Amino acid sequence: MLAELLAAWIGRQRWFGGKGRPIDELSIDSDVELTPGLRHLIVAVWQDGSRDRYQLLLGERSHQLPDRLTHALIATVDDTYLYDAAHDSDRTGWLLEGMARDETRSGLRMRHVAGTEIDTTQRSLVLGAEQSNTSLVYGDAYICKLFRRLIPGVNPELEIITALAAGNAPHIAQPYGWIETDLDGTDTTLAFMQEFLSNANDGWDLALTSVRDLYASPPEIKAAEAGGDFAGESERLGIATAQVHRELAAAFPIEVIETHEVKRMAETFRRRLGRAVAEVPELRPHVSAVEHVYHEMELLTTEVPVQRVHGDYHLGQVMRTPTDWVVLDFEGEPGQPLAERRALSSPLRDVAGMLRSFDYAARHLLAGRPEADELEPRAQEWADRNRHAFLDGYMEGGGVINRADAALLRAFELSKAVYEVVYEARNRPTWVSIPLAAFRPRAQL
Numbered sequence: 001m002l003a004e005l006l007a008a009w010i011g012r013q014r015w016f017g018g019k020g021r022p023i024d025e026l027s028i029d030s031d032v033e034l035t036p037g038l039r040h041l042i043v044a045v046w047q048d049g050s051r052d053r054y055q056l057l058l059g060e061r062s063h064q065l066p067d068r069l070t071h072a073l074i075a076t077v078d079d080t081y082l083y084d085a086a087h088d089s090d091r092t093g094w095l096l097e098g099m100a101r102d103e104t105r106s107g108l109r110m111r112h113v114a115g116t117e118i119d120t121t122q123r124s125l126v127l128g129a130e131q132s133n134t135s136l137v138y139g140d141a142y143i144c145k146l147f148r149r150l151i152p153g154v155n156p157e158l159e160i161i162t163a164l165a166a167g168n169a170p171h172i173a174q175p176y177g178w179i180e181t182d183l184d185g186t187d188t189t190l191a192f193m194q195e196f197l198s199n200a201n202d203g204w205d206l207a208l209t210s211v212r213d214l215y216a217s218p219p220e221i222k223a224a225e226a227g228g229d230f231a232g233e234s235e236r237l238g239i240a241t242a243q244v245h246r247e248l249a250a251a252f253p254i255e256v257i258e259t260h261e262v263k264r265m266a267e268t269f270r271r272r273l274g275r276a277v278a279e280v281p282e283l284r285p286h287v288s289a290v291e292h293v294y295h296e297m298e299l300l301t302t303e304v305p306v307q308r309v310h311g312d313y314h315l316g317q318v319m320r321t322p323t324d325w326v327v328l329d330f331e332g333e334p335g336q337p338l339a340e341r342r343a344l345s346s347p348l349r350d351v352a353g354m355l356r357s358f359d360y361a362a363r364h365l366l367a368g369r370p371e372a373d374e375l376e377p378r379a380q381e382w383a384d385r386n387r388h389a390f391l392d393g394y395m396e397g398g399g400v401i402n403r404a405d406a407a408l409l410r411a412f413e414l415s416k417a418v419y420e421v422v423y424e425a426r427n428r429p430t431w432v433s434i435p436l437a438a439f440r441p442r443a444q445l
């Protein structure tokens, strides 16, 4: 009965990955009472013969559900209201207590990071932009991300942040605790809690403010002269990025991949391109130009130093505190298998991701607008200026980009743009034109 009610509800949730396909069956794999009125559930959802698992915090209240929770209602059974308790600050405090006390409940292990103390009096709010995960912000102290779709294994975010924090790395949000369980016999991260950067701004919002300022300035004003010039910030972000890469190299293994593996990498890029073209036909006219870039990478690149990297680096993953840039979300590209997200890669992949993001910021206000053609040169100027500043900062901070790396960097950029075209076609179809602009011929950096 509960399984049927959950099956009717789960398909409508923002974080549910199988939207648009009928749910054939939902079963409850695990059901643990954390405290009276709060249960932790792992459910298996079957669609088209494949299974995905999700976690839920199930709240139960008798007789009455406060108004503030009606949007989280799952179902009413007799006099009992069943609801998504991630939204119930009267109950979510229990997660803080569980982590602070290192509690274990029927295989659910709640842990705090050694040397930290968790203030269990903080009350939570669900962060507005609930996407593939649900983040609970506790007061202005912590942000706890509940991973909704469960993938067996330690989440790369937990793995990387705790390793960097152990080395006192400056550009990360401090870790406080996590929740884990065994899934298919593997330690699996269910939630991860970090310091909440209460007085910081998102890099994407800051960059857009700068772009808007330029577009509102008289046409003769150059990006460098506009009041909201962002290049200083881009350069500082480059310096911070180089430092994070150094710290990742120190905390995890590093290797050098040689010619035959570069070929394998090019094959992976080509396979992804093939799949992307099949899904988004607008890519077809660009295939031969992209393949040419992949071919050049194979010809010119002999050895590539590889290490752990961020993996999905863009302006929405960095925050500017009053003093510096902080890097968030070391989870890699959502949707890729865990092994791929943890694989060693060239740090230039992250550099390419951020370069793409400057292009996005410059063009996103123009997507579908009648004034797009007129503003295009200004968009290009803003993007070039900030891309250069970021690269200057990266090298100033000790990051290495030598002459031979140009072909590799270009290949990473285009491969990321291919990924973005698919991402936008699936999630934000009106934005597809933004990554498609990356395939237009342009001056090389």
Ligand SMILES: Nc1ncnc2c1ncn2[C@@H]1O[C@H](COP(=O)(O)OP(=O)(O)O)[C@@H](O)[C@H]1O
Pocket (backbone or CB within 6 Å): 127, 131, 132, 133, 135, 143, 173, 194, 195, 196, 197, 198, 200, 202, 316, 317, 328, 329
């Ligand atoms: N430590 C933090 N402090 C303040 N805000 C944060 C923090 N971590 C994440 N956020 C906010 O939450 C948003 C989404 O975070 P992110 O880790 O990228 O989650 P997701 O993987 O669901 O996209 C960020 O863009 C940022 O605005």
Ligand SMILES: O=P(O)(O)O[C@H]1O[C@H](CO)[C@@H](O[C@H]2O[C@H](CO)[C@@H](O)[C@H](O)[C@H]2O)[C@H](O)[C@H]1O
Pocket (backbone or CB within 6 Å): 131, 204, 312, 314, 315, 316, 329, 332, 333, 334, 353, 356, 357, 358, 360, 361, 420, 423
């Ligand atoms: O932040 P996530 O890990 O969920 O990353 C995914 O979503 C991103 C969108 O929020 C997407 O990033 C793309 O859009 C950004 C602007 O919203 C832009 O700055 C990035 O350059 C662009 O790639 C990301 O690719 C996707 O994995």
